[in-house]
Amino acid sequence: MIVGAGSIGLMYASRLARAGISVSLVTRSAGQASALNKYGITLEEQGKKSQHPIPAFVMGSLDVLTDEPTGFWWPNDHDWIWLTVKQTHLDSNLISQLSSLTAQGASLLCLQNGIGHMEKLGAALPNTPLYAAISTEGALRMDDTTVIHTGQGRLTVGAWPKSLNTGEQMQKMLLESLDLAGIDAELSNEMVNRLYDKLLINAVINPLTAIYGVKNGDLPQDPVRLKLMMAVHAESEAILTAAGWHSPVDSWERLLSVCKQTARNESSMLRDVKAGRLTEADWINGGIAALAKRLHIPAPLNDAMTVLIKSLII
Template sequence: MRILIVGAGAIGLLYGTRLARAGIAVRMLTRTSAQAQRLNLEGAALLEGDQTFIVRLQADVLSDRRVTASPGDWIWLTVKQTHMDDSFIDGVAKLAGQGASVLSLQNGIGHMPRLRAALPRNPLYAAITTEGALKVDARTIRYTGKGEIAFGTNDSEILPNKTEAEELSQKMLLHALQSAGIKASLSNEMDNRTYTKLLINAVINPLTALYGVKNGELPKDPLRMTMMAALHDECLTILTAAGMLDDGEAWQRLLMVCEHTASNESSMLKDVREGRSTEIDWINGGIATLAQRMKMPSPLNDAVTIIIKALHPK
């Protein structure tokens, strides 16, 4: 089985290095030739605790025509939402042809329908990970949080009869991940998982970016807690109306994530600090769009989306 991973950033290299280390045929597809060259020459470095693992893997530039000529069985998309413009999605469609299975691993919502429109015949999977990684440089990432990955089709796409080839391909991917020591599962409730993760990102990400604090600091101030609770409640109301299961644990889960990732700067805080656009349009903006479709109000999500976007580079 061959896996092409598009986007050699924190998450792409976190999975790429561990799969390659377990002997799975992995190829990283980068945006720049400089990064591909560096990965080919020096290998990728995975920092885990005080250990450094140097992993040899093949890398090419996504736009290289030779890449399209030899597609993989699986194509993983590990770029950010901000990178998934129309030309990127066109490039993925060319790469995938009609056969490859495509797995997309982003925080936020809104990208899956666009991918489906561009890939009408390919098996298409959403993935949610609770693992954490940080990109240190073009070839180095730090493993910042252990967790698990779940993948599956979106609820609207669950078909009663999968093809045998599709089923085999899912099992092979699961086996590859597990053989690499990665906690992985195939899920038939991806909408619920996506919304559950979205709720966490929709509270922690914008508020840590606005207050300029690490995740663990967010609940320590009573006024920040008031804001967290209000945003949480609005998101929960909208997401449960959209199909998320309310197991009564959402608020506790949110506080637990703050505690477990206490020393992290959220990805949105980092984006703002480093002068990049954030994934706000697909996180709180995504929730506001869901609300609009259901004719529900979303004043807090609307407000944080505008406030964060005002911090984007002009």
């Protein structure tokens, strides 16, 4: 069951369904659920389109859902729930729904950007097997039922906290299903470090592409933008290292490589700003600033990025 039918949710749901794996989607709007039930998901890869029927339900009153003859099923301890909503939607109502969905022992795999969400979910769902996940796949949602798979990547999954030693069979079954669907995946027992890896990249690319209104590959092409990239990177790297991150020696080169590999992509933050939506700045640059505050380290650039991004959507 995939909770959240944005670009990542639609992309993974369609690929899993194509492989014959039982998948359902939970959406925030009745309109999207209706469209998905009527048309399924249209997946575009390398210019080729395919359609995949997917049962969809509205996140809301689960009592209403289960009373209707819609085929809704309660996830049990053999099932996975993937949470693909943005952190902006991770409120008390959604967490309450997740508590109901995981009541029979389903594992919850979380694909949010930024930091803070795993601690929040762990505190609210203490009996739920939690897994952090990071995806480097590229996806772009065109409408309620259409998604473009814009670039191959990898899905990294790990138990949270890493001391969790249960669910080995579940993890093995998950990897087998992902392999069947052609999804490159790996297990990691260092998910805090992996989350910080991605956080550093997001803290530079996302706000600056949103502020300048450019695609990822264009960001380092201007010397002024490049200088600001280097400054945000240096500040963020120092804070994350102080927080326990094991920094790769080539983190700056890796950042430039991501810009090159995703040159034609618009960051999610730029798309949110263009659409007038709330961004994840509070959990990306704001998350780094919060770490810095706890460590008594100044974070003027991350503070500034957070404020600037918020000012763009007022």
